[in-house]
Amino acid sequence: MEARQLTPVPDVVEVTDRTTFMTLEPEWNALVGATADEPFYRHDFLRVWMDNFASESRPRVLTLRDEQGHLTGALPLMEGRTSMYGVPVRQVSAAANAHSCRFDLLAREPEAAASAFFSHLRQDTGWDVLLLTDVPEGGTGWKLYEAARSAGLPVGTWESLQSPYIPLPGSWEAYQGTLQSKFKANCRRRRRKLEEKGRVTVERVEGGLELEAKLEEGFALEASGWKGRRGTAMAQDGRTRGFYSELAREAGYAGRLALYYLRLDGRAVAFQYGLEYGGRYFLLKPGYDESLSDCSPGQLLMEEVLRECIARGLREFDFLGPDMVWKRDWTEKVRRHTWLYIFNDTTLGRALCAAKFRWAPAAREVVAKWKR
Known part of the structure; x- marks a missing residue:
């Protein structure tokens, strides 16, 4: 088993190889069934996603266990490199993309899991930005975001989707x-x-x-x-x-x-x-x-x-995906989904956050006014 243990948070273990991730399936799905019971969070859905969209990427699957060794929290992440405004960035992101529909942190005790995962990630200087994509309104991923914001880390949000649904x-x-x-x-x-x-x-x-x-x-x-x-x-x-x-x-x-x-x-x-x-x-x-x-x-x-x-x-029909006129013929109800950005507490992290959520929006506003 390839895993990384950072001692100040002894209950959090990172799984970084596919073989070990595969062994988690029964208890992972039991956790899904007891918490956010949707198909997109199940182990089989994530495995199929990883095999097809991230076969060359390195997983960083955070797991949390109680004193009896039972899985009580899970956060499937992937490690990679990208760029923001031309700057190379080390990014840890949700094991998800547009085909995942939505993403969330799984936890029997949301605040405890979010706190533990945040403490674990904060010790690591090997990332610049953590990105959780398409977290639903009220999702547990927001607890992680709030933990980072309360600790003074640079953070930001971007609303990605309003997905219509029908209570039947x-x-x-x-x-x-x-x-x-x-x-x-x-x-x-x-x-x-x-x-x-x-x-x-x-x-x-x-x-x-x-x-x-x-x-x-x-x-x-x-x-x-x-x-x-x-x-x-x-x-x-x-x-x-x-x-x-x-x-x-x-x-x-x-x-x-x-x-x-x-x-x-x-x-x-x-x-x-x-x-x-x-x-x-x-x-x-x-x-x-x-x-x-x-x-x-x-x-x-x-x-x-x-x-x-x-x-x-x-009991429900979920359209998933973006809000569209044809969907609104059937319902007026929507679920909001948001990208949650957490930047590391470094000079680069704070600069990236400022560029993403202050400088770039200000520049777009100036350009829009100039065009008018």
């Missing part, structure tokens, strides 16, 4: 009562228009022997639209494709995968890549055939998925 009622009729009449009428009109073109059906895929072929169908549909033109579709990058393919296999085996297809005469015209977990549906990736945009196949599939989620007794 007990019946479809009750949910429909929350929607705008005009929007419901538009959905009915678009459905009739699509049905005039052929037979409309909905398919749910949870795994099985045809999973790879079904995934390819969804990948192709997503890449056919604006995501393909921007180069952000799942299939256009080897790492991204590998991540979603492996995640689908893992989720299918565990009974958490939910791929939905809206079909027109058997051809997929809308697609959702989702996970069903803990009474919630998480929409990771949607796609639709833009040649049928006048029929809004993506929204018609949304209607079908929501209807089924309610029928299955789920």
Whole structure:
């Protein structure tokens, strides 16, 4: 086991090799189940993420145990180098990216874990900035941020996402009562228009022997639209494709995968890549055939998925990702996510914080005024 122990905080151990990280899976997932029980925090999700997006990076997974040796806190970090305003920077960051949806510190006792992890990191002079990305409002990661701020370290925040979500009622009729009449009428009109073109059906895929072929169908549909033109579709990058393919296999085996297809005469015209977990549906990736945009196949599939989620007794539909107009047709509720920056208490750290949160915003404001 490759691990680093810094003596003033004896309960915190850093795991820095993949083999040791793999052995943590049972107790890691038990910790997730007892705290922030979402799929993005589970060991299997993080392992798939590391294998595809950070295979060459060095993990720095902070773990905290109680006197009986039980895992009570975990913070999966990665070590790397980047630059800020042209300056080389040693960065310790969340084991996460945009495909992780959200990130947080796991802890049975949030304040105690945050204090221990902060004390551990503060002893280390080998980093300039610690970055926790997309921490949800009320997340335990904020406790670490507050510990750093209270200790006088330079810190800053940047709101990254407002992700819409829908608390699901007990019946479809009750949910429909929350929607705008005009929007419901538009959905009915678009459905009739699509049905005039052929037979409309909905398919749910949870795994099985045809999973790879079904995934390819969804990948192709997503890449056919604006995501393909921007180069952000799942299939256009080897790492991204590998991540979603492996995640689908893992989720299918565990009974958490939910791929939905809206079909027109058997051809997929809308697609959702989702996970069903803990009474919630998480929409990771949607796609639709833009040649049928006048029929809004993506929204018609949304209607079908929501209807089924309610029928299955789920309590929430989580859109994930950024706030978008089409999502707001279905809900007004959002979850805020924030990037938390903690800079080391050094001359460089304080200069980087000032540049990020004072000098750069001031310069942008001057430029904006000059352009007006």
